[in-house]
Structures are given as structure tokens and as C-alpha cells.
Amino acid sequence: MYSEYFDSSTLTAEDNNLLSEFATRRAIILHFIRQQRKYVLTCPACAFPTLHHQGGFETCPVCDWVDEGQDDEEADEIWKNRNGKLSLTEYRVATGYALRTLCHEQKGSLVADPVEIIDVIEQHEARMDAFQETNSMNVDDDHPVWEAWKKEKAKLKLDLIRK
Ligand SMILES: [Zn+2]
Numbered sequence: 254m255y256s257e258y259f260d261s262s263t264l265t266a267e268d269n270n271l272l273s274e275f276a277t278r279r280a281i282i283l284h285f286i287r288q289q290r291k292y293v294l295t296c297p298a299c300a301f302p303t304l305h306h307q308g309g310f311e312t313c314p315v316c317d318w319v320d321e322g323q324d325d326e327e328a329d330e331i332w333k334n335r336n337g338k339l340s341l342t343e344y345r346v347a348t349g350y351a352l353r354t355l356c357h358e359q360k361g362s363l364v365a366d367p368v369e370i371i372d373v374i375e376q377h378e379a380r381m382d383a384f385q386e387t388n389s390m391n392v393d394d395d396h397p398v399w400e401a402w403k404k405e406k407a408k409l410k411l412d413l414i415r416k
């Protein structure tokens with residue numbers, strides 16, 4: 254059905270390291286949320302538990318991947334919809350590098366404990382709900398409220414880094 258594929262043989266050793274970090278993070282978080290029977294899904298691109306409806310076109314607040322239902326089995330396919338010209342595999346790698354850069358800038362590392370991760374994400378969701386309750390979001394795309402909204406959203410990534 255999808256004629257375009259990413260050639261995963263072009264991945265570098267470093268790219269593969271990032272993919273295995275992703276897979277490890279996802280396995281740990283998945284194990285935890287199943288054990289705790291939490292109703293949350295891990296993002297197919299960054300592994301953080303940010304989604305609530307499988308394939309529900311939610312945008313991950315950590316990596317901005319739009320969940321169209323693409324996952325491991327089709328990871329090398331290029332769907333060219335909301336996630337642009339990247340396959341899921343390439344998006345995972347790009348997200349891995351972006352998070353690594355942010356950790357360097359913040360002189361810290363990503364939180365690894367699932368309890369802490371879920372706590373940070375729940376706080377983020379409460380903060381964003383509060384923001385939307387106090388600010389009318391029914392405004393043009395260039396309204397300053399969107400800049401404030403982006404800043405509020407960006408706090409999540411920083412909160413996922415421990416110094
Ligand atoms: Zn994500």
C-alpha cells in the first residue's frame with residue numbers, strides 16, 4: 254500500500270544506539286503501565302506515556318509525533334501525512350538526537366523512573382488544562398496566546414530532565 258520506505262540499512266551505529274535506548278525506555282514504561290493498569294499509551298516515536306487513544310491523531314507533547322496508528326510493524330514506511338516526509342524510524346532517531354541535545358544543554362539526563370515520568374506528564378496535562386481554562390484559545394494562529402501556550406508546553410521536556 255505504501256510505496257515509499259526508509260532504507261534502515263543506512264542507519265549509523267549511533268542511530269541504532271538511540272533506537273535501542275528508545276526500545277528500552279518503551280519496554281520499561283509499558284511494563285509499568287500494564288502492571289499499574291494505567292490508561293495511557295506510549296508514544297510510538299519517543300516512548301513517553303503521553304497518548305490516550307490508539308491512532309487517535311493526538312500530538313505527542315514531548316516529540317510532536319502525530320499518532321496516526323503507525324507503529325513497529327510499519328516503522329520504515331513513509332506515510333506522508335501529518336508527520337511529513339519521515340518514516341517512524343527516522344522520527345525516532347531525530348527525536349533521540351533532539352532529546353540528547355536538550356540533555357546536554359541542561360547538563361542533565363532523561364528521567365528513567367516510570368513513576369516519576371508519569372507524575373511529570375500528569376502535572377503537564379493539569380498545567381495545560383489550567384492554561385486553556387484561563388486563556389481563550391479560540392483565536393487566530395498568530396495571536397500571542399499561542400507563543401505563551403508553546404512556552405507552557407515546552408516545560409514538559411525540561412521537567413523530564415534531571416540534573
Ligand atoms: Zn512522543
